[in-house]
Amino acid sequence: MSPRYKVTMPRMGTASLALKTFLTELGFDVVLPPPITRETLALGGRYTPEFACLPLKVNLGNYLQTLPQAPDAIFMAGGIGPCRFGLYGEVQREILKSLGYDIPLIVFEPPKKHAFELIDCFTRFLGHRFWLNLPGAARITWEKFTAIDRVDKAVLARSALLDQENRKTLWKQRKAFLQRLDGLMDLGGIRRLVKETEEGILMLSPEAERPSLRVMLVGEIYVVLEPGINFDLEKNLAMLGVEVHRTIYFSEWIWQQLFLNFLRIDWQRQLRQEARPYLRRFVGGHGLETVAHTVQAAREGYDGVVQLAPLGCMPEVVAMSIIQRVSREQKIPVLSILLDEHSAGTGVQTRLEAFVDLLQNKRIKAAI
Numbered sequence: 001m002s003p004r005y006k007v008t009m010p011r012m013g014t015a016s017l018a019l020k021t022f023l024t025e026l027g028f029d030v031v032l033p034p035p036i037t038r039e040t041l042a043l044g045g046r047y048t049p050e051f052a053c054l055p056l057k058v059n060l061g062n063y064l065q066t067l068p069q070a071p072d073a074i075f076m077a078g079g080i081g082p083c084r085f086g087l088y089g090e091v092q093r094e095i096l097k098s099l100g101y102d103i104p105l106i107v108f109e110p111p112k113k114h115a116f117e118l119i120d121c122f123t124r125f126l127g128h129r130f131w132l133n134l135p136g137a138a139r140i141t142w143e144k145f146t147a148i149d150r151v152d153k154a155v156l157a158r159s160a161l162l163d164q165e166n167r168k169t170l171w172k173q174r175k176a177f178l179q180r181l182d183g184l185m186d187l188g189g190i191r192r193l194v195k196e197t198e199e200g201i202l203m204l205s206p207e208a209e210r211p212s213l214r215v216m217l218v219g220e221i222y223v224v225l226e227p228g229i230n231f232d233l234e235k236n237l238a239m240l241g242v243e244v245h246r247t248i249y250f251s252e253w254i255w256q257q258l259f260l261n262f263l264r265i266d267w268q269r270q271l272r273q274e275a276r277p278y279l280r281r282f283v284g285g286h287g288l289e290t291v292a293h294t295v296q297a298a299r300e301g302y303d304g305v306v307q308l309a310p311l312g313c314m315p316e317v318v319a320m321s322i323i324q325r326v327s328r329e330q331k332i333p334v335l336s337i338l339l340d341e342h343s344a345g346t347g348v349q350t351r352l353e354a355f356v357d358l359l360q361n362k363r364i365k366a367a368i
């Protein structure tokens with residue numbers, strides 16, 4: 001029997017839960033890094049250049065916290081395009097080498113360009129088991145991704161309608177859902193859990209028919225999805241009674257990147273049209289989406305937009321200056337929060353509360 005290799009990967013919000021399932025079902029033993037804390041950031045920041053992107057620093061911190069468990073390889077995501085994401089793999093490999101870790105770092109590149117290299121990596125480790133296990137691994141992973149996003153959408157929609165006590169119960173239900181989902185490895189069990197969770201959410205009786213405030217959450221994918229970096233911003237905003245419309249869900253991102261791009265379907269067309277009066281070029285990362293969704297938020301009557309960006313992230317810095325213009329011209333308040341390893345949770349929370357006050361005052365004035 002061929003050996004089971006031990007592998008690790010960086011954390012990225014709830015996506016780590018489904019990705020862990022994928023690698024486990026393929027035939028690896030997965031060691032997840034501990035949840036991201038200030039220590040992770042300090043560790044990553046110590047060995048990366050000051051100007052490196054925040055996600056790179058966090059990823060490195062994740063590896064350094066996991067390497068004492070001697071994994072055989074590291075999996076990470078890679079990209080192409082004008083931003084620095086495409087260089088991540090190489091930079092991380094070099095930093096780890098300089099620290100004395102000569103460990104294979106396998107980069108998940110977009111399949112449109114690098115499908116064969118990735119398959120080659122998997123078969124080197126798993127042999128024929130890769131092809132045998134792939135369909136089942138893909139099926140259950142997809143089920144987990146969609147289950148997480150479905151429950152998250154339901155939680156975000158319901159939270160703003162509840163009183164404070166029920167809101168707390170709701171977020172506890174979400175936590176319990178994720179804990180149970182982590183241990184499930186069959187499609188039927190996952191579907192039953194989603195149904196049960198959705199029923200539990202609906203049992204919490206609303207105190208209002210409509211949310212008092214609606215905010216669109218935009219920005220760079222990593223800082224939007226990782227609560228350890230954004231100080232649980234989505235939950236904190238929801239606890240302030242705001243309906244949060246997150247614009248990035250991992251299952252949708254996978255669908256776009258793996259399937260639509262592979263089939264060369266232009267899924268960004270509508271986004272380009274929406275952003276066109278303000279942005280006409282691809283700027284990398286989620287810059288186009290940030291601009292397009294801000295315009296959409298103004299058109300659809302949202303009360304405000306919150307943009308999350310790592311400090312120095314080129315696509316989001318470009319988008320930030322553009323959405324300030326959208327904000328002025330379309331009269332929609334925008335709060336841009338730049339995050340780095342020195343950011344503090346209290347500072348972010350204070351800014352969020354001030355922003356929500358501003359939106360409430362604007363509503364009141366409009367009603368007079």
Ligand code: SF4
Pocket residue numbers: 053054055083084085220284285286310312313314315316
């Ligand atoms: S999107 Fe921003 S943070 Fe992410 S790699 Fe590109 S420049 Fe860095």
